[in-house]
Amino acid sequence: MFRLLLIDDSPDDRSLIIRELRREFPDLQVEEVIEAQRFNYVLNTGNFDIAIIDYCLRWNDGLTVLDELKSRYPNCPVIMFTNSGNEEIAVEAMKAGLDDYITKSAKHYARLPMVVQASLKPNQDKVRHKQTKAALWESQERFRLLVESVKDYAISTLDSNGYITSWNLGAASILGYQEAEIIGRHGSCIFTPEDIKNGEDKKELQTAAAEGRAADERWHVRANGARFWASGIVTPLRDEAGNLLGFTKIMRDMTERKQAEAERDRLIEQLAASASRLEALVQQMPVGVAISEAPSGKLLLHNEEAVRILHHPLLPSDSVKDYAQYGAFHPGGQPYKPEEYPIARSTISGEVVKAEDMSYRRGDGTETYLSVNSAPIIDNGRIVAAVSTFYDIYERQQAEIALRSSEERLRLALEAAHMTVWDWNNQTNQITWSDNYELLFGFAPGTFAGTFEAVLNCIHPEDRKLVASAVTRSLKQRVDYESEFRIVCPDRSIRWLAAKGQFFYDETGTTEVRMMGIIMDITERKQAAEQIRVSQQETAELKRLNQLKDDFLSTVSHELRTPMTSIKMAVSMLELVLKQTGVLRAKPNRVAQYLQILRNECDREISLINDLLDLSSLEAGDKLLCLSALDLSTWISPIVESFTQRTRSQQQSLEIDIPTDLPTLITDESNLERILIELLHNACKYTPASERIVVTAKADIDSVRLQVSNSGVEIPASERERIFDKFYRIPNNDPWKHGGTGLGLALVKKLVERLEGSIQATASFGWTSFIVELPLTPTH
Numbered sequence: 001m002f003r004l005l006l007i008d009d010s011p012d013d014r015s016l017i018i019r020e021l022r023r024e025f026p027d028l029q030v031e032e033v034i035e036a037q038r039f040n041y042v043l044n045t046g047n048f049d050i051a052i053i054d055y056c057l058r059w060n061d062g063l064t065v066l067d068e069l070k071s072r073y074p075n076c077p078v079i080m081f082t083n084s085g086n087e088e089i090a091v092e093a094m095k096a097g098l099d100d101y102i103t104k105s106a107k108h109y110a111r112l113p114m115v116v117q118a119s120l121k122p123n124q125d126k127v128r129h130k131q132t133k134a135a136l137w138e139s140q141e142r143f144r145l146l147v148e149s150v151k152d153y154a155i156s157t158l159d160s161n162g163y164i165t166s167w168n169l170g171a172a173s174i175l176g177y178q179e180a181e182i183i184g185r186h187g188s189c190i191f192t193p194e195d196i197k198n199g200e201d202k203k204e205l206q207t208a209a210a211e212g213r214a215a216d217e218r219w220h221v222r223a224n225g226a227r228f229w230a231s232g233i234v235t236p237l238r239d240e241a242g243n244l245l246g247f248t249k250i251m252r253d254m255t256e257r258k259q260a261e262a263e264r265d266r267l268i269e270q271l272a273a274s275a276s277r278l279e280a281l282v283q284q285m286p287v288g289v290a291i292s293e294a295p296s297g298k299l300l301l302h303n304e305e306a307v308r309i310l311h312h313p314l315l316p317s318d319s320v321k322d323y324a325q326y327g328a329f330h331p332g333g334q335p336y337k338p339e340e341y342p343i344a345r346s347t348i349s350g351e352v353v354k355a356e357d358m359s360y361r362r363g364d365g366t367e368t369y370l371s372v373n374s375a376p377i378i379d380n381g382r383i384v385a386a387v388s389t390f391y392d393i394y395e396r397q398q399a400e401i402a403l404r405s406s407e408e409r410l411r412l413a414l415e416a417a418h419m420t421v422w423d424w425n426n427q428t429n430q431i432t433w434s435d436n437y438e439l440l441f442g443f444a445p446g447t448f449a450g451t452f453e454a455v456l457n458c459i460h461p462e463d464r465k466l467v468a469s470a471v472t473r474s475l476k477q478r479v480d481y482e483s484e485f486r487i488v489c490p491d492r493s494i495r496w497l498a499a500k501g502q503f504f505y506d507e508t509g510t511t512e513v514r515m516m517g518i519i520m521d522i523t524e525r526k527q528a529a530e531q532i533r534v535s536q537q538e539t540a541e542l543k544r545l546n547q548l549k550d551d552f553l554s555t556v557s558h559e560l561r562t563p564m565t566s567i568k569m570a571v572s573m574l575e576l577v578l579k580q581t582g583v584l585r586a587k588p589n590r591v592a593q594y595l596q597i598l599r600n601e602c603d604r605e606i607s608l609i610n611d612l613l614d615l616s617s618l619e620a621g622d623k624l625l626c627l628s629a630l631d632l633s634t635w636i637s638p639i640v641e642s643f644t645q646r647t648r649s650q651q652q653s654l655e656i657d658i659p660t661d662l663p664t665l666i667t668d669e670s671n672l673e674r675i676l677i678e679l680l681h682n683a684c685k686y687t688p689a690s691e692r693i694v695v696t697a698k699a700d701i702d703s704v705r706l707q708v709s710n711s712g713v714e715i716p717a718s719e720r721e722r723i724f725d726k727f728y729r730i731p732n733n734d735p736w737k738h739g740g741t742g743l744g745l746a747l748v749k750k751l752v753e754r755l756e757g758s759i760q761a762t763a764s765f766g767w768t769s770f771i772v773e774l775p776l777t778p779t780h
Contacts, residue, residue: 312363442489
């Protein structure tokens with residue numbers, strides 16, 4: 001990659017030249033110049049490796065341009081590419097240092113890349129060597145000038161291991177170490193112990209070596225142990241081969257900003273005598289710097305820190321009116337007028353501007369905040385220039401905004417929580433409080449006497465001794481103050497308050513000077529606690545009654561089971577006797593009907609008793625699970641198919657959708673079979689004729705889901721939670737009039753929970769579904 005300076009008035013010729021060169025040099029960078037002002041700017045920057053110039057220019061001639069280029073950059077190759085010259089011009093140009101002369105033509109355009117390559121090659125090594133030497137000399141000279149001229153900056157050098165090798169007077173003044181006692185010591189000796197422990201001294205050198213620069217602001221330690229805040233820049237020193245030789249460290253005492261501003265003014269006056277020294281020192285300053293000429297306001301100089309802060313170089317400005325191109329805004333959002341900029345005011349009227357905050361839209365479109373200082377440079381009573389310094393205060397502004405927001409949130413939180421903050425001055429016995437303190441005590445604003453005695457008078461007589469004792473205990477034992485007490489408001493209402501606080505002592509630590517804390521209205525909490533206490537008593541009583549009910553049902557079920565079995569046996573014996581006597585052969589036979597009613601009712605009562613006993617056993621946790629491995633793909637179908645005859649008789653459609661790749665389920669087979677049978681029985685019972693019953697199964701990573709769905713009926717949302725309650729049946733929802741005990745779904749839920757699963761009922765679009773989800777392997 002190389003950089004081309006192209007000076008030619010013809011846009012077509014420039015386009016052809018660039019096209020031909022980019023065929024050979026794809027990463028070519030081109031600086032096009034078509035007028036004198038841009039040419040002067042490019043000469044000042046020197047950001048090019050080779051120049052191609054035309055002879056005939058509207059604003060100059062090629063020989064004059066060649067002379068200016070060679071006078072500033074004698075090692076830069078220059079090629080004259082023209083169709084307006086002649087042999088005499090070519091000779092004169094070659095004498096002036098021209099590297100090649102080419103006449104514009106179609107074939108010469110094609111030759112241009114070879115000519116450029118040939119012109120660059122012999123000069124590259126020579127130029128690189130000279131540039132390296134010049135850079136080294138400039139670095140050494142810059143450092144020498146800094147060391148000789150700057151006494152208020154601590155300037156030192158360190159070897160590659162961090163040991164101090166030089167120490168200027170500024171360093172001795174700021175840090176208190178004389179050169180003889182500091183040379184040879186490690187640079188960490190000026191760091192605080194905590195920074196040394198964290199390795200900050202090593203990190204600083206590592207950052208400078210890796211990135212070419214390490215800038216920071218931190219606490220440092222003087223020779224006498226005193227701490228001071230300083231900003232510093234560390235840069236690496238390298239030889240021609242790029243090997244690390246050591247480091248340069250420049251520090252500035254920022255403890256007193258006024259002293260820093262005076263130092264900058266002194267430096268600016270000192271640097272006015274030497275342009276090279278001025279630029280060197282300005283570039284090293286850790287704040288943005290700009291210098292303008294008076295009275296025009298033309299910007300003369302700015303440093304790289306200014307570019308870093310603004311995200312763009314300071315734009316060419318020949319007068320104050322050109323400042324309109326910058327993006328500063330007043331706190332209210334109005335853009336700065338050119339004459340309102342601090343440097344403009346110092347240039348025009350000699351105003352000294354200190355710490356003026358402004359918002360600024362940077363070159364990349366982002367916004368930040370700047371703190372700007374500006375002052376005139378006066379010579380013999382006349383303003384000759386102005387200098388402005390600025391630095392980024394975005395983080396400080398954000399912190400201030402966050403603090404204001406936090407304070408507002410605290411105020412709103414205190415109001416919402418019925419809380420207030422108080423401060424009791426023990427010396428004056430005066431209490432100050434936040435805005436809602438008086439409202440908390442029931443007083444009108446401004447009517448509450450701010451003394452400890454006034455607070456005690458508001459406290460319920462039965463609680464005053466408690467509060468006073470808590471304050472005394474906090475003072476004597478030096479522990480936090482905490483108490484809960486009642487107050488009597490002016491309207492005779494009673495509130496509960498909770499107070500927390502802490503005593504603060506004088507510098508000797510022996511005498512208390514103030515006590516600070518908070519008070520919160522806990523009346524609702526106390527009332528809620530009382531309600532909870534009453535509710536807990538009522539719940540305990542309900543649990544006791546429910547247990548008595550369950551015990552009663554269990555006892556009754558046991559007592560009824562034996563008689564019902566005897567009754568059923570007696571009915572069977574009666575039927576046998578009647579058959580033998582021939583009574584049952586007569587038709588119509590009402591005796592047979594009565595016997596069938598007896599059998600059905602016995603079965604129903606025995607089923608009810610069995611369900612009650614099973615529920616009682618499940619709730620008591622008497623039975624242990626008998627776990628086995630089930631292949632659901634083959635296990636489910638026979639159970640479902642046993643309901644085929646019943647669904648056909650009721651004109652219902654029974655469907656099974658079971659995947660063949662279901663995983664093995666570890667569970668209690670009898671419990672799971674009872675669950676599936678109860679759900680199928682329930683579906684048959686509540687599905688109207690011509691509707692469908694569907695049984696499906698689906699596996700997840702660690703669970704299996706069984707679903708029994710039926711169409712033609714939809715359980716209302718208000719009933720879905722209650723259907724699992726014992727003895728609950730949905731009113732008017734039995735199309736076949738089978739009746740029931742209301743225990744089936746309650747039993748299913750208990751069985752599912754015993755298998756560590758869950759069950760839920762859903763209903764939508766005319767379908768009702770019961771979904772059972774079980775773990776593939778139970779945990780207990």
